[in-house]
Amino acid sequence: MPNNQFKKGELYSFITGKASTAIARRLQKKFNAAGLHITIEQWSVLYHLWKQEGISQQELCNATFRDKPSITRLVDNLEKLNLVKRVASDNDRRINLIYLTRQAQKLQEEAMTLAEETLNEALETVPPDKVDVCKEVLQIVYDNLK
Amino acid sequence: MPNNQFKKGELYSFITGKASTAIARRLQKKFNAAGLHITIEQWSVLYHLWKQEGISQQELCNATFRDKPSITRLVDNLEKLNLVKRVASDNDRRINLIYLTRQAQKLQEEAMTLAEETLNEALETVPPDKVDVCKEVLQIVYDNLK
DNA sequence: GGCATATAGTTGTTTATACAACTATCCAAA
């Protein structure tokens, strides 16, 4: 039996990702206000490199759910901003390993603080157990569709 | 006290809207497979016009959470596709009222069916009460940030 | 009536996404 419980307006919000759009906009404003000259998309790449640098562009594709051309161009722009460097792999010359510059390393703490701050603002007044359910549902949605 | 309950990876998914991105991609694939030559963004504009046509571009901005230039260009493209028409308002000559063409009216049923189908696939296996909690949380997030 | 201000929409620019087509390199099987 279909899970057909969406009033029309709610269907719209779910598909268009109204909430995550609002979160991304708020975080971008915080970056701008703090003088961090990076986009949310660039942040999303740096996010994974801060966890582990020296990974390939393909691994960045998998981590960020983007296709290869998107990552090529994000890395292009991050290189222009002097935030990352492409280093050809010794083992496999098809592969670029992506490394952070000193400048990017210095951004990590401030950017991650602003990200956490944004989420806290977003979830203010939401009871923790409801947040848990929401996270769980969104994960299932992703797994159902991927 | 901050609602600081996100492990790093979950923070990332929440901000980047992994689930809604997956939903939008799935719906776009369905449109393509069905030979509906519209984008998700164009659908999101048509969606509101199907509910009520003859509204202004500004009203479309409010309904779709987009800024004015975005709507100008979406309406441009929808006009090129012969799906909508701009009609200058009699009362206020600054305003364009947007009307659907016959062709766009004929798309409604199929497009909306595919949208509902997509959501049902996304929410398959999710208990209805959890979906309700999730909708509620996302609405609060939006209200907290808007 | 005339002017300041607000509102509706457009245009320019930069960044990002998706898809298709492409090059370079690797690997495995004949």
Add this chain to the structure above:
DNA sequence: TTTGGATAGTTGTATAAACAACTATATGCC
């Protein structure tokens, strides 16, 4: 050892988003 298929990354093209700057029209106040 060659060759065919897979994998990593790039480039071209269309669509879209965000921001700033702009034009045109309306409105309210003197």
